[in-house]
Amino acid sequence: MSDLLGTMQEILRDLFDDDELIVTRETTADDVGGWDSLAHINLIVALEDEFGVRFATAEISSLKDEGQNVGALLDLIERKLAKE
Amino acid sequence: MGPSSRFESTERRMSRHKAAHIDLGEFFTGGLSTSSFRKLTKAIKEEIAEGRVESAARAIRTAVQPDLDLQSSLNLHRLIGRLGDAAPEPARRIRVAVVSSYTADPITQLIELNLFARDVRAEVYRADYGVLRQEILDPSSGLYSFKPDYLLLTPSWRDIVHLPKPGDGGERARELIRTEVADWLRLWEIAHERLGCEVIQDTFVQPAWRALGNRELQDPVSLGGTIRRLNIALADEAPSYVVLHDTEHLSASTGHWSWSDTRFFHVAKLPCAPASQVDYSHSIASLVTAKLGLSKKCLVLDLDNTLWGGVIGDDGLEGIRLGQGEAEGEAFVAFQEYVKRLKDRGVVLAVCSANDEKNAKEAFEKHPGMVLTLEDISCFVANWGSKADNIRTIAETLSLGLDSFVFFDDDAMQRSLVRRHVPEVEVPEVPSDPADYVRTLDKHRYFQVVSISAEDLVRTESYKANAKRIRLRESTETMDDFLASLEMRERTIPIGPMEVERSAQLINRSNQFNLTTRRRTLSELKAIIEDESWLTRCVFLTDRFGDNGLISVLLAHRDGAVLEIDTWVMSCRVLRRGVELHLWNCLVGEARRMGIERIVAEYLPTSKNGLVQDHYRKLGLDLVESDDTGRTKWECRVKDAPTPIASHHLQSVAS
Structure with a gap:
C-alpha cells in the first residue's frame, strides 16, 4: 500500500468511524456508508490539512461524477503535490 | 510517520494503561495534536465499551476546546451518540431550532457538542436550508410542531430584502434600513408570540470583498456600510427576548477571507469555511449557556508566571517581570488589564497561589506594574497547601459552586492535579507565551453574558463583603451576636x-x-x-x-x-x-x-x-x-x- 493510499485510509477510517475500513484505489463513495456530500466536504478539509493542497470548486463538487474513485482523488493530490 | 506505526504505539500505550481512567492532563500537555486526539478518541471508546460512561462523558466534555479542528469535533459528536441512554443526566435539557439560509447540518451537530461540553443536552431541530421566512410565517411548519425553547436565526446578507441601490441618497438608504429592521422585528415577534421562545439572531456578516473599496464605510449605499448600519439598528431595536449573536465580529476576528471560504458556499451552501463552523458553534453554545445561567462566575488565578513573570518568593519585588519597558512584562500587564475588565463587569476574581501570603500580597501592594489591586480580589489564598483544597476553600468562602469556577495557572502539574481532584472546575490549557493568555481565556467564552445588571457591576464588593462576613462569623461568639x-x-x-x-x-x-x-x-x-x-x-x-x-x-x-x-x-x-x-x-x-x-x-x-x-x-x-x-x-x-x-x-x- 502506497503511503498516500495509507494516509487516505487512515483519514477515511477517522471520518467514518470505522477502524476496519479497507480502502483501495477502486473504492468509490457508494462503497462507504455515510459518504454523502457533507462527509465529502469534511474529507476535502481533512485532505487539505494533511497535504497542504487546495482543491478547486469544481474538483470538490465532482464527487458523484462518473468514474470518480479514491484513485482519481489520489492522482489529483499527487498532481497538486508535484506542482509545488 | 506511516499510519501503521502510529497505530501500534497507540496500542502499546493503551494496553499499559488499560486499568486506569483517562488522564486528561496527559492528552492536553502541549496542545491537542491529531495523534494525541486519536489516542483520546480510542480511550473514550474503550471507557464506553467497559461501561464507564461518566468518565467517558467527562473526557468528551473536556476535549471540546474552542480551537479544536472540524474533524475532531465531529468525531467527538459521534462519541456522544455512542454514550446512548447510559449518558449521565445533564444539568439541563433544552430544545433548539436552527432556521438558516444555509446548510446547517454541521453547525447543528457542533452546537449539540458544544452544549454537551457545558452539561446541557440539546435536542436540535434543523429547518431545510433557505426557507427562513417561510418557516416562521407558516404556522404549519416543522418549527411550530417542534416547539423550541431557543430559536436560532442564521441569515446571510443575501437575505437582506431592502438593500439601497447606487444613486439612492442617504435619506432613502436610512429608510430602507428602517424597513428592513421592521421586517425582522415582525419575524421575531411572530415566532415569540406563537412559540414563547427566546430568539438568537445572527448579525449579518459583511463579504470580504468591497466593491466600493475604502469608501464602503462612509458611503450611504455601499453593501458593507449598509450591513454595519443594519446590524447596529437590529441591536438597538431588539426586544428583551432577542439576543443578537455577533457573527460579524467572529468573522472579523478570524479574518473575513478565511472565515468565508466561498468554495464551500458554492458547493454545499455552507455559511462559512468548514473550519469556522467550530468557532461559530462554540460561540452560539456559550450564548445559550449564558441564557441558562450556566456561565462561569469566578476566575481563580495563580500568581507566579501567570500575573507576572518569575517567582516573587525567589526573584523578589525587583526581580519579577511586570510593567512597561520590557516586552514580556508588558504582556503580563495586558493580561491583568483584560482580567480587570472582566472583574469590572461582574466576574469574581480569586487568587490561589503557592507562596507566602506576605510575599504574594507585597507584589499587589508595592509593585508599580500591577494593574490588579487587592481590592479586585474577592478571596486571596496564598499558602503551601494543595491547590485543589484551596480552591474548595475559596468556593466555600465565596459561597459559590465549584462548577462556576475557572482555574488559570501556567503550571501544567497544578492544572492536572486540579483537573483530577476538583473535576467540577474548568481548567483551560495555558500557553507558554504570556502574550497568548488573553486570547486563550477569551476564546473559551467561559464568562459569556447576555445582559449586564446593576448587581453585576458591584459583584466583587458583594463577594468580598461575604468573605468578610464569614471571617466575622468565625470570630463571633454566638450566632445571635453575629446576626446582630x-x-x-x-x-x-x-x-x-x-x-x-x-x-x-x-x-x-x-x-x-x-x-x-x-x-x-x-x-x-x-x-x-x-x-x-x-x-x-x-x-x-x-x-x-x-x-x-x-x-x-x-x-x-x-x-x-x-x-x-x-x-x-x-x-x-x-x-x-x-x-x-x-x-x-x-x-x-x-x-x-x-x-x-x-x-x-x-x-x-x-x-x-x-x-x-x-x-x-x-x-x-x-x-x-x-x-x-x-x-x-x-x-x-x-x-x-x-x-x-x-x-x-x-x-x-x-x-
Missing part, C-alpha cells in the same frame, strides 16, 4: 418590571437553595408577574458590609382557596440569616389577606439542592406525600399556619 453585628435591612416586594431581570437570573442560576429547580426565561417570568393568579415576591438585603441586592425570589400560584409555592430560590450568600423565615411569614400574611385556606408546596430533589430537603419541615408544614425519588409534598392550613420567629436582627425597610 450584621445590621441587616431587608425589603420584600412583589416582582415588578425593575426587578424582573435579576429575579430571572436568580431563578436560573440558583442550584442549592432551590426547592423545585424550575427554570424560567425572562419572557416567561414577565408573563407571570403580569398574571393576577400569581403571587410573586423578591427580597433585597443590605448589611453593614454592603448591598447584597436581590437575594431571594418566591413564586406562588393561586387556585381558588389554595396557594401553591411553585418556586422558591435564595442566594446561598445569605443562608442562615433568617431571610427565608421572614419571607415565609410575609407569604402567610399575604395568604390571610387574600382569603387563602391552604398553602401547598413541594420539594423536587436534584443533585445539588439537598440543602433544602427539610426546608418545609423546618418551617412547620405537614408532609402529605413522598415518593422514592425523594420528592415530597407539604401543606398547611393558613388559619393555623406556623409563623416561626424570623431573626429579630432583620430590620424591614419600607419599599
Whole structure:
C-alpha cells in the first residue's frame, strides 16, 4: 500500500468511524456508508490539512461524477503535490 | 510517520494503561495534536465499551476546546451518540431550532457538542436550508410542531430584502434600513408570540470583498456600510427576548477571507469555511449557556508566571517581570488589564497561589506594574497547601459552586492535579507565551453574558463583603451576636418590571437553595408577574458590609382557596440569616389577606439542592406525600399556619 493510499485510509477510517475500513484505489463513495456530500466536504478539509493542497470548486463538487474513485482523488493530490 | 506505526504505539500505550481512567492532563500537555486526539478518541471508546460512561462523558466534555479542528469535533459528536441512554443526566435539557439560509447540518451537530461540553443536552431541530421566512410565517411548519425553547436565526446578507441601490441618497438608504429592521422585528415577534421562545439572531456578516473599496464605510449605499448600519439598528431595536449573536465580529476576528471560504458556499451552501463552523458553534453554545445561567462566575488565578513573570518568593519585588519597558512584562500587564475588565463587569476574581501570603500580597501592594489591586480580589489564598483544597476553600468562602469556577495557572502539574481532584472546575490549557493568555481565556467564552445588571457591576464588593462576613462569623461568639453585628435591612416586594431581570437570573442560576429547580426565561417570568393568579415576591438585603441586592425570589400560584409555592430560590450568600423565615411569614400574611385556606408546596430533589430537603419541615408544614425519588409534598392550613420567629436582627425597610 502506497503511503498516500495509507494516509487516505487512515483519514477515511477517522471520518467514518470505522477502524476496519479497507480502502483501495477502486473504492468509490457508494462503497462507504455515510459518504454523502457533507462527509465529502469534511474529507476535502481533512485532505487539505494533511497535504497542504487546495482543491478547486469544481474538483470538490465532482464527487458523484462518473468514474470518480479514491484513485482519481489520489492522482489529483499527487498532481497538486508535484506542482509545488 | 506511516499510519501503521502510529497505530501500534497507540496500542502499546493503551494496553499499559488499560486499568486506569483517562488522564486528561496527559492528552492536553502541549496542545491537542491529531495523534494525541486519536489516542483520546480510542480511550473514550474503550471507557464506553467497559461501561464507564461518566468518565467517558467527562473526557468528551473536556476535549471540546474552542480551537479544536472540524474533524475532531465531529468525531467527538459521534462519541456522544455512542454514550446512548447510559449518558449521565445533564444539568439541563433544552430544545433548539436552527432556521438558516444555509446548510446547517454541521453547525447543528457542533452546537449539540458544544452544549454537551457545558452539561446541557440539546435536542436540535434543523429547518431545510433557505426557507427562513417561510418557516416562521407558516404556522404549519416543522418549527411550530417542534416547539423550541431557543430559536436560532442564521441569515446571510443575501437575505437582506431592502438593500439601497447606487444613486439612492442617504435619506432613502436610512429608510430602507428602517424597513428592513421592521421586517425582522415582525419575524421575531411572530415566532415569540406563537412559540414563547427566546430568539438568537445572527448579525449579518459583511463579504470580504468591497466593491466600493475604502469608501464602503462612509458611503450611504455601499453593501458593507449598509450591513454595519443594519446590524447596529437590529441591536438597538431588539426586544428583551432577542439576543443578537455577533457573527460579524467572529468573522472579523478570524479574518473575513478565511472565515468565508466561498468554495464551500458554492458547493454545499455552507455559511462559512468548514473550519469556522467550530468557532461559530462554540460561540452560539456559550450564548445559550449564558441564557441558562450556566456561565462561569469566578476566575481563580495563580500568581507566579501567570500575573507576572518569575517567582516573587525567589526573584523578589525587583526581580519579577511586570510593567512597561520590557516586552514580556508588558504582556503580563495586558493580561491583568483584560482580567480587570472582566472583574469590572461582574466576574469574581480569586487568587490561589503557592507562596507566602506576605510575599504574594507585597507584589499587589508595592509593585508599580500591577494593574490588579487587592481590592479586585474577592478571596486571596496564598499558602503551601494543595491547590485543589484551596480552591474548595475559596468556593466555600465565596459561597459559590465549584462548577462556576475557572482555574488559570501556567503550571501544567497544578492544572492536572486540579483537573483530577476538583473535576467540577474548568481548567483551560495555558500557553507558554504570556502574550497568548488573553486570547486563550477569551476564546473559551467561559464568562459569556447576555445582559449586564446593576448587581453585576458591584459583584466583587458583594463577594468580598461575604468573605468578610464569614471571617466575622468565625470570630463571633454566638450566632445571635453575629446576626446582630450584621445590621441587616431587608425589603420584600412583589416582582415588578425593575426587578424582573435579576429575579430571572436568580431563578436560573440558583442550584442549592432551590426547592423545585424550575427554570424560567425572562419572557416567561414577565408573563407571570403580569398574571393576577400569581403571587410573586423578591427580597433585597443590605448589611453593614454592603448591598447584597436581590437575594431571594418566591413564586406562588393561586387556585381558588389554595396557594401553591411553585418556586422558591435564595442566594446561598445569605443562608442562615433568617431571610427565608421572614419571607415565609410575609407569604402567610399575604395568604390571610387574600382569603387563602391552604398553602401547598413541594420539594423536587436534584443533585445539588439537598440543602433544602427539610426546608418545609423546618418551617412547620405537614408532609402529605413522598415518593422514592425523594420528592415530597407539604401543606398547611393558613388559619393555623406556623409563623416561626424570623431573626429579630432583620430590620424591614419600607419599599
